[in-house]
Amino acid sequence: MRRTDRTLPLALCVAALGLCACTAGPDYRRPELALPAQYHEIGTAPISVADTAWWQSFQDPVLDQLVGEALANNRDIAIAAARVEQFYGALRSTRSGLFPQVGAELNGTRARFSENTGIPTLGTNPRSSVQADLFASWEIDLFGRLRRQTEAARADLLASEEARRGVVLSVVAGVVDGYVSLRDADQELEVSRRTLSSRSDALELFDRRYKGGVVSEMELNQARSEYAFALGAVPDAQQRIVELENLLSVLVGRNPGPVERGRAIDELVAPPVPAGLPSELLERRPDLRQAEQAMIAANARIGAARALYYPSISLTGMFGYASHSLSDLFNGPSRVWSYAGAITAPIFTAGGIAGQVQSAEGAQREAQAGYQKAIQNAFQDTENALSGVKRSAESLDALRQQVDALRTYARLARLRYDGGYTSYLEVLDSERSLFNAELQLAQSQAAALSRHIALYKALGGGWVDIADQNALQPVVKASETPRAFP
DSSP states (O other): OHHHHHHHHHHHHHHHHHHTOOOOSOOOOOOOOOOOSSOSSOOSBOGGGGGSOGGGGGOOHHHHHHHHHHHHHOHHHHHHHHHHHHHHHHHHHHHGGGSOEEEEEEEEEEEOOOSSSSOOOOSOSSEEEEEEEEEEEEEEOTTSHHHHHHHHHHHHHHHHHHHHHHHHHHHHHHHHHHHHHHHHHHHHHHHHHHHHHHHHHHHHHHHHHHHTTSSOHHHHHHHHHHHHHHHHHHHHHHHHHHHHHHHHHHHTTOOSOOOOOOSOGGGOOOOOOBOOOGGGHHHHOHHHHHHHHHHHHHHHHHHHHHGGGSOEEEEEEEEEEEESSGGGTTSGGGEEEEEEEEEEOOSOOTTHHHHHHHHHHHHHHHHHHHHHHHHHHHHHHHHHHHHHHHHHHHHHHHHHHHHHHHHHHHHHHHHHHHTTSSOHHHHHHHHHHHHHHHHHHHHHHHHHHHHHHHHHHHHOOHHHHHHHTTSOOOSSOGGGSOOSOO
């Protein structure tokens, strides 16, 4: 009964402190944002199409396989997943401070003391000592310092998860864009080889005609010049193909090497153009969500810094047994115990705490400015992508008409030359123009598809979740972590 009387005031004190506990610092509120009402260019398909596996719209099984392989094996995704696990561990470590810390200790000694030092020895000599203790400590988070630190750690964890999802987004877009660029390079190589073959035949013909005295040396060298130009374009395209194959190989987690092919670039089907509102980007894009979590963490650290101005209250306790022999260790007279409480408060820190608060407030303003900048960049990316989709389609249509016209021009110029109505210069001019236009057409086809890829990358959304289902995952899920408060 007497023990209950002793501990009751302490228990009541702890309960009262818990009831009056508060949290220092400002609570997070999303800042007011000036968002545009709509984009300058508006898509034609509902925004829900951005919640599908849009890369499958290209209708190329090889591309689908490459995307799946990249999600499973890409090293950047693996690095990002491991980083999430690091932040999860940091959260658990920070949050543990909210709870009592309990430990146990068992130790034993045997020692002999000198009898020639003039210091009397009490009891037997040598003697033994055995002690078993259970001890606990707890810092009462009366002013919310630990809770704010835990809130910041959880925001850091969620930011790392959004960063990982951002890597998934970039990897998928990178693989699709790399594959489109590879098929563009293949098309350019095909055009170059076809032109080279045509000019090789023309050069042989002119060489025979020159030897027969039908054409001049000037015309022969004109044919040689055009042949050499086409000849130089082939190795350039081949080198670009090798570099793109190596890039794709590394993206999908392989060693550099050849990459299989599927549909030709002019057979790839561009995904639809989704329509949406600028405000939706705040919830759809991983980088914006990451930036907001960084702002939440910085805001929480202000509270953790301000809480240093207030007293810190800690409780410690120990219960155990101590004896000269192991057989008597757990007897009643061997019992030992203690409990204590301590309150510490800063009186003069020479600006140490004020400096920490000032630093935290500056970091919060930096994070808020970074968040606002990220939003503006997101709007810019989306506006550019929407405009690029429309403009690239118009440009591609014009280039197709140009190529058709130049093919007709080259055919008629050849007929006029064979009939003796014009010089070979007109034939060279028409074929040179056709060659350049065909190369430009292949590049424009790739650019038009890349604009669609950039649009889906800019919009973010549910397709990232679909891709993430097949991506390398951290051991723990950030969404399953405990809240900041126990």
